[in-house]
Amino acid sequence: MPHIELRELRHDDQDAAFQAVSASTSAWPRATFDDRDAFDRWTADEKVDARAIVEDDTVVGVAAALEVNGDREILLAVSPSAHEDAPTEALRLLTSQEAERPLYACVSADDQPSHAILARIGFVEHERDGDDVVYVLPPTLE
Numbered sequence: 001m002p003h004i005e006l007r008e009l010r011h012d013d014q015d016a017a018f019q020a021v022s023a024s025t026s027a028w029p030r031a032t033f034d035d036r037d038a039f040d041r042w043t044a045d046e047k048v049d050a051r052a053i054v055e056d057d058t059v060v061g062v063a064a065a066l067e068v069n070g071d072r073e074i075l076l077a078v079s080p081s082a083h084e085d086a087p088t089e090a091l092r093l094l095t096s097q098e099a100e101r102p103l104y105a106c107v108s109a110d111d112q113p114s115h116a117i118l119a120r121i122g123f124v125e126h127e128r129d130g131d132d133v134v135y136v137l138p139p140t141l142e
Contacts, residue, residue: 004089006051006063006097009043013052016059017043024061024077026087026114030068030106053090055082063094073104087117095121101139106132 009017018039033039043050043062053061053076061078074094078087095103105123107114109131123135 001085001089002056002083004083004086004093005054006090006093007054009050009052009062013059014040014043017050017052017062020053020059020061020079020082021077023079023081025080026077026107026111030066030073030075051094053078053082053086055086060086061090063090065094065098068104068106071102071104072098072100073106074098075105087113088120091117091121095137101137103137105135105137107135109133 018033018036021033021039033042042048045066048064048066050062050064052059053063060082061076063074063076065072065074067073074091076087076090076094078090104126105118106129107118109128115133118135121137123137126134126136128134
């Protein structure tokens with residue numbers, strides 16, 4: 001497996017990150033952008049903590065955490081050209097960097113690959129919201 005890491009999304013990552021998001025087959029409703037300007041505004045929003053998903057020195061996607069209705073929610077979009085384990089590893093890294101629990105994720109009901117990735121990390125279905133499924137990573141007992 002290639003080396004996967006998350007890093008702060010830098011200005012020089014924006015082109016590759018937007019291309020990865022545009023090519024992504026994932027259906028995370030809060031990672032859908034009509035154009036590059038909308039993507040740039042979203043990543044610049046102080047409420048969004050966007051990180052580049054880097055596979056062996058190449059930006060292959062975006063992972064982010066943001067406040068949604070008072071809850072902490074995560075999302076990611078990964079290019080189809082990335083290694084098949086990249087989404088799972090990126091999500092694992094993101095959840096380890098986000099200390100707040102419960103942690104939520106919202107994906108399209110028909111996005112089966114994302115459902116499988118969330119389940120592998122320990123997310124469980126929380127509720128259905130129209131065409132979307134909200135998952136939660138509950139607090140753990142220590």
